[in-house]
Structure formats: structure tokens, C-alpha cells
Amino acid sequence: MDHRPQAWGRPRDDVYGPYDASYLQTSGPKTATQSPVVTGTSVIAIKFKDGVVMAADNLASYGSLARFTDVKRLRPFLSTSVVGFGGDVSDMQYLDRHLTELAIDEAYEHESSAAGTSGGAPGGQLNAANLHKYLSKLMYRRRNDFDPLWNQVLVAGFDGAGKPFLGSVDLRGTAFAAPSLASGFGAMLAQPIMRRHAATDADAAALSREQAVQIVRDCMKVLFYRDARSLDRYSLAVVTRDGVEISEDERLEQQSWAFAERVRGYGTQVV
Secondary structure, three states: OOOOHHHOOOOOHHHHOOOOOHHHOOOOOOOOOOOOOEEEOOEEEEEEOOEEEEEEEOOEEEOOEEEEOOOOOEEEEOOOEEEEEEEEHHHHHHHHHHHHHHHHHHHHHHHHHHOOOOOOOOOOOOOHHHHHHHHHHHHHHHHHOOOOOOEEEEEEEEOOOOOEEEEEEOOOOOEEEOOEEEOOOHHHHOHHHHHHHOOOHHHHHOOOHHHHHHHHHHHHHHHHHHOOOOOOEEEEEEEEOOEEEEEEEEEOOOOOOHHHHHOOOOOOOOO
């Protein structure tokens, strides 16, 4: 028997022959993000008369394991928009760095424009509709390179006319806008709830900020109880013309699954 530590767990070369590692060498396409491992679940958002409310829980699951419980998946952009990420966390981090660089470039151009060096208007910054179109082109190009960013992204803010805007982009570059949007299981569990209140832009325009926030909180509660990859701690963002407000430590009611103790057959109780 070979007692050397580097040989532990390997078949003996003198019995089975040397280990053949040639199968590990490949000239095929890059497949690093073709099978996402650490992922985030639903992102939900709804428009109201003065802006948009968006929420996403703080969990990043390692397969089916609730591994990372403090991963923030809502990111502000230029203090005028919010981007919510669902899907692969490593691709989310890449996009976050990319958007940070874009925001820095836009901030410099905006300052020079405001100073009159380029003759542009001070309001020439990227708005949410512009950012949504930019991300759709980026995701579509990566898809055409057969190296997609494995995310579905929601963008909330305002369009060029100053109206509330909410759009979605997926890993194929498919882009659209709607009064309410949800990714992941939220598309099945939360979207019907939001559509009862905001089926059209006119319905969304009738909602107050407080009503929109309460609708989103109710949806997060449903997702926590129905989606096995969700968490009771989440981030909540509200985008208005005054800027972006993000609370990253929201929590559902403290009881959580305490009601299960009253269910017959649960745990070690005697039936």
C-alpha cells in the first residue's frame, strides 16, 4: 500500500496503471457560467404614481443549501435608478463592477457637461430606460458569444419623459417593460398578487408609495413561505424623483415558521 499523503484516495499505479488526466484537457467553449452554483432567487418590483418599489431577499444558495445569508442583490445606479439581480452571484458581481465603472464615467461626463465644457445639458445622464437598453445589448452580445451572463435583471427608475420606468432583461437579452415585474419563482407566486393592483400603467399611477410598499412586503412574505430558496431577510428599494432609498435589513414577522409547532405530526410532539 502506498502511504504517501499525495497518493491517498488514488488507485495504486503499480496495480491500475498511472492516472490519465488527459480527459481534463479540452479545447471546447468556456462553460464556467453554464451551470450556476451559487444563485439568488426572485426579484420583484411594482410601479406607483411617484416611482418604483423593488425588493429581493439577501440569500445566495449553494445549490439547495442556504449558504450565504447576507448577499445584497439590489444596487443603486447614479442615485437615480436601481438594478435588481437574480441568478448567478458571480455574474452579478461582474455586472456590478461593470455598472460601477459605467456610473463613474457617466458622473465625469455629467460634471463636465454641467460646467459647459461639452455644451450638453445637465440632465444628460443615463436614465433607467437608457440603462435598461444598455443591459439588453450587453446580455444579447454575451449570449451571441455563447458565454451568457446567467442573470435576470430588473431595472427601476424613470424614463426620458420623467415617468416611472420598470424593465426586465434576461440572459438571452430578451427585454421588456411592465407596471410590475418579477424574476424566478416570483413570476408565478408574486406577479399575480401585484397584477391585482397594477395590471396597467393607469392602475399603477393610482397607487401611493405606502400601498406599493405594502404590496411588495406581502409578496415577499408569500415567497418566503412558498419558495424553498428564499429568506425572511430582504432588501427594499424605493426610487422617486428625490433619489434612491435602500433598506438592506428588512425582515418579515418574527414568528416565521413558529406556527408549525401547532401542526399535528410536526417534530417530536405526540400525536
